[in-house]
Amino acid sequence: MKKIFLYSSIVLTAFVSSCREIDDNISPNNVDPSEISPRQTLTAAQNLVMTAQAGTLNSLSNVWTNTWAGNYYYFGNPLTREYSLDISNTFGAGIWTSSYTAANNLQGIIDKGAGLPLHSAIARILKAYQLQYVVDFYGDAPYSEAFKGQSNLTPRYDDDAAIYRSLVEEINKAIADINATTQNGDNVVTPQEDVIFGGDMDNWEKFAKNVKLKILLRQSKVTDPAVRAFVDAQLQTLATGNTADFYLGDVIINPGYSNKNSATPNPLFSNYGAVNFQGSALNTNGWRLYKAAQYYANSVNGTLYGSATGDYRGSQMFRRATSSASPAPQAPSSVVGIKQGGAKPAGSTEWQYSFLGWKFIGTTFNEKLPVATPPSPNPDQGNQAIYAMIFQGDTSGGAYIAEVGAAMDGYLALGSENKLLLAEAATLYPSIFTFSAQSAYNSAVADSFDFYGLLPARATNYLAALNNTTVGWAGAPNKIAAIQYQRFASLANLRQVETYINFLKTGYPAIPNAENAIYPNKPYRLIYPISEYTGNSANVPNVSQAQVFVKNQFTPFWNQN
The missing domain is CATH 1.25.40.390 (Serine Threonine Protein Phosphatase 5, Tetratricopeptide repeat)
Structure with a gap:
């Protein structure tokens, strides 16, 4: 030391x-x-x-x-x-x-x-x-x-x-x-x-x-x-x-994150954002290194657990590149991931797979806010014209993305994370924590949808549909499994450390190894x-x-x- x-x-x-x-x-x-x-x-x-x-x-x-997953289209053999x-x-x-x-x-x-x-x-x-x-x-x-x-x-x-x-x-x-x-x-x-x-x-x-x-x-x-x-x-x-x-x-x-110089951006954006501070150069060792993994993508796009589990949060967290901005959230089915350790599909390109989205690309469409055209200088005052991301190396919006992303807040815990913690407490120790575990769980999911700019009805519909699956509150093998699935779905990109540590403890969800794991x-x-x-x-x-x-x-x- x-x-x-x-x-x-x-x-x-x-x-x-x-x-x-x-x-x-x-x-x-x-x-x-x-x-x-x-x-x-x-x-x-x-x-x-x-x-x-x-x-x-x-x-x-x-x-x-x-x-x-590592972007093996741009890097030879990433995350080995x-x-x-x-x-x-x-x-x-x-x-x-x-x-x-x-x-x-x-x-x-x-x-x-x-x-x-x-x-x-x-x-x-x-x-x-x-x-x-x-x-x-x-x-x-x-x-x-x-x-x-x-x-x-x-x-x-x-x-x-x-x-x-x-x-x-x-x-x-x-x-x-x-x-x-x-x-x-x-x-x-x-x-x-x-x-x-x-x-x-x-x-x-x-x-x-x-x-x-x-x-x-x-x-x-x-x-x-x-x-x-x-x-x-x-x-x-x-x-x-x-x-x-x-x-x-x-x-x-x-503390005043900004794109003033290389030391002032939010460290999350510095590490994983789309562009370097103050400019339009692609952050190749951050945003372009990491893509959605196939297991996560298939969990939130309805492939792994059934169409009822299609999750609009997934398409806010991970975005497909488009040549033109669309003032609407992308459908859950749009999330496509790379298989960890798998072979590169013949004829495929990196643009078929989802990149890190949300504020790592400047902004993601917020259903709760009006469309602002041209882009508002304040991302909280309306949706921006730059909805999707830098398209196939086009960095024309890089300065704007750097300005917004560098100033983003940091998160030591998410509201959904805190409420899932309480749901776990009430599940494991109901005589000590006498509030409703299910209410805390439902509130966590609603909070997460709101965090990603999605309307309350989407959370309500998602929870109702999820109950009929093996990862919902009613259908999971036990309540901890349901809580853990929501950690996995909610905390991606920002706070997945809590999912991983609790996975080691509980075995939920059933996260597979990469194909080349020894x-x-x-x-x-x-x-x-x-x-x-x-x-x-x-x-x-x-x-x-x-x-x-x-x-x-x-x-x-x-x-x-």
Whole structure:
């Protein structure tokens, strides 16, 4: 972890200097991070969390849920290791590195936040939010001795169950501090400092409960008596019959994303958008690298589970190229995907398959808004003339797409994701969460349709038709299977990490491997990055490739049963 601790403060300082003025008594030419107040660092730390979520964590989850496929028409042999499951200590390291970079900066706020308990509370919540994924992808990890900077460059590894417990305790401390702090004078978080909830501590407390609930639900299969007792006791602290006790909407972050320069776009758009910032050059390593995978496409276009499952969200998330814009959403049947690891069909072209859509291509038609011609400068004021995407390399609309896409919001959770979490809670623990699981599920689907600009009637009709299929609330083998299918359908592109981790736990939906996979199942974890084996060799567990594909002592504790 040596490299993380050496450079994370540099990254933070650079971001802070571009977002907020430094205290007057600190030289802007030689900033000592230890002298920077949490007031100046909170925005940067929040953005580092979004950056971590938008990187390898997101792309790998979309590939391993068979949502994305590589564009083998433009790239010779894309996603070879992701498809084949050739996991090693050089694979997926971005998840580890970006998570610890974000957590290290959040810990800095906590360490310096004794006089600013609300800032510290926000940092604790986000630290728990991000480090949960480290446990989910790696199991045991540095925690109690981590974040010490130069004083400890080789931290020991903590038991993953103990880390999960500590994360819950961090959230409990954050909630207690929020409730104990009177918001006045210095004890106020301003909208300029908090680019997620604008300093609304009621929303932070509700979101803290979401994160705590997610950590606890991950452990629903654990049978260890000590872990079980802690989880059961903590679930009781969240007991309610009212879903409004949790945060139900989208968790949005936007510190001022724009196409001003290469550092300012939303990291999701930088990674996966159609064009590069400020110009019309195609983002070939983002938007053109990834296409809809056949499994996801066939799930939402009505092929795999029957025509009743045709899902208009799919054609908003993934768009076919057209030579002219059409002021209407594309039909679900228009979603066409590439088979992961399959052979290229003879005579086919890349334009027959769906690209990433929605804001990654500038804008997607919104049924709830009027058509605006010529394009409105504000995408929320009406639909744009550029509905489809760049057609076969035509970049004439690139500057406009860059302007809209670079400024898009980031999402740390979607409203549909939050409501599906509550549906899961009420399904697994109905005596603790006494609200209706089905109502939360229905509300999640309606929320997702609304998020993608579709009329409420489409969600109503979809839910009614879905009930007669094996992935609907009434027709699925169990309610968790129905919830998981909606995670899969709803969270594509933005938050598919939750689908993947829960797939490892539940086996739903029945996601196939790529045709060229060398193992019969997805890995239950990743191998620690090579930086740990070279810089922290005395502490890092030695995990082999074969061991990540079977359940054993190295599997994250919540999935060992």
